[in-house]
Amino acid sequence: MKKELTIVGLILAAGLIFLGAGCGQKSTENVNADANTNAAVNEETENVNAVNPGVTEEELNQLKSDIDELEYDDLNTLTQ
Amino acid sequence: MVIASLLFQIGLASALTSGEAKQAWLSAMQARISADAAYKQAQLDYAANKTPENDQKVIDNAKTVLGSALNEVEAWLNWKNQEAKDSDAPAELKVKIGNDVEKNLVKITTLRGDVAKIKTRVDVAGVFLKMVGAYVELLTDVARNTGAAWVYTGNQIADKTADYEIKLRTTANGLVDNTEILAKLDIAKSQIDLARTQINAAETSYKLVILPGTPLVKFAEGNSYLRQVRVNLLAAAGQLQESFNLIVSHK
Numbered sequence: 001m002k003k004e005l006t007i008v009g010l011i012l013a014a015g016l017i018f019l020g021a022g023c024g025q026k027s028t029e030n031v032n033a034d035a036n037t038n039a040a041v042n043e044e045t046e047n048v049n050a051v052n053p054g055v056t057e058e059e060l061n062q063l064k065s066d067i068d069e070l071e072y073d074d075l076n077t078l079t080q
Numbered sequence: 081m082v083i084a085s086l087l088f089q090i091g092l093a094s095a096l097t098s099g100e101a102k103q104a105w106l107s108a109m110q111a112r113i114s115a116d117a118a119y120k121q122a123q124l125d126y127a128a129n130k131t132p133e134n135d136q137k138v139i140d141n142a143k144t145v146l147g148s149a150l151n152e153v154e155a156w157l158n159w160k161n162q163e164a165k166d167s168d169a170p171a172e173l174k175v176k177i178g179n180d181v182e183k184n185l186v187k188i189t190t191l192r193g194d195v196a197k198i199k200t201r202v203d204v205a206g207v208f209l210k211m212v213g214a215y216v217e218l219l220t221d222v223a224r225n226t227g228a229a230w231v232y233t234g235n236q237i238a239d240k241t242a243d244y245e246i247k248l249r250t251t252a253n254g255l256v257d258n259t260e261i262l263a264k265l266d267i268a269k270s271q272i273d274l275a276r277t278q279i280n281a282a283e284t285s286y287k288l289v290i291l292p293g294t295p296l297v298k299f300a301e302g303n304s305y306l307r308q309v310r311v312n313l314l315a316a317a318g319q320l321q322e323s324f325n326l327i328v329s330h331k
Contacts, residue, residue, distance in 0.1 A: 055248055057324065070310045
């Protein structure tokens with residue numbers, strides 16, 4: 001009888017450990033999810049606050065590159 | 081026969097890409113350089129031994145080198161034509177360039193006939209002088225068209241620079257403490273205005289690339305204006321970049 005109780009006790013203890021681990025895991029996920037949500041909210045807030053210049057940096061870089069490429073050769077080099 | 085040959089040449093040229101047409105011109109140039117070396121050797125042989133055979137060798141080699149020079153010019157024209165077709169130049173300018181190229185290809189065909197008729201050294205000199213004149217004419221046409229294409233591109237880029245300046249100014253006007261940004265945009269605008277003045281001056285010069293006249297001088301003059309345009313637009317773009325940086329870091 002005592003042996004049977006010990007086995008039942010061990011099974012219960014194992015069950016509790018598994019449950020505890022499950023709860024712990026869930027808790028970590030929740031923390032990560034909360035952190036991600038906060039980061040997204042912060043980013044959105046920053047985007048709302050940032051000034052849109054009306055021109056992108058890529059467009060300005062392309063413009064400079066287009067101007068850089070302008071070359072005007074005289075006739076002696078045109079025929080070389 | 082002449083027209084059929086011309087149509088074939090134009091058809092062949094239009095099948096090439098700009099890069100292939102340039103390569104064809106470089107090959108033709110190499111062939112002309114080789115023919116020129118053979119002609120000079122024939123002249124040395126004749127100077128050492130003035131026989132009727134050596135005299136005929138000089139004439140035959142002269143005909144070959146003149147024919148090679150015509151091949152080279154024709155390949156160069158085809159390349160310039162293809163280059164214009166591949167560019168973003170307006171359709172009417174492309175048509176004009178195409179017409180000028182065809183006009184000069186007809187001249188080349190006529191000159192080929194003149195070369196074929198050469199029998200004496202005097203004939204060689206006469207055809208050579210005729211070819212030099214034709215070459216100046218075709219260079220003038222190509223230079224004038226090239227200048228027109230460059231003016232078009234210059235205007236396009238000046239328009240884009242002005243458009244960005246207006247957009248940044250609109251944003252800056254909505255900001256508090258925008259004095260520094262507006263000062264930079266003012267500099268950019270004055271550089272764009274200077275560029276536009278220089279582009280107009282270049283266009284006037286390129287329109288004077290004609291014969292009779294001083295086409296080479298006018299072409300170089302137009303180029304000089306456009307080089308200044310490049311400096312002005314780079315300065316404007318630098319100011320736009322600095323304005324952009326100030327706007328995005330504005331609190």
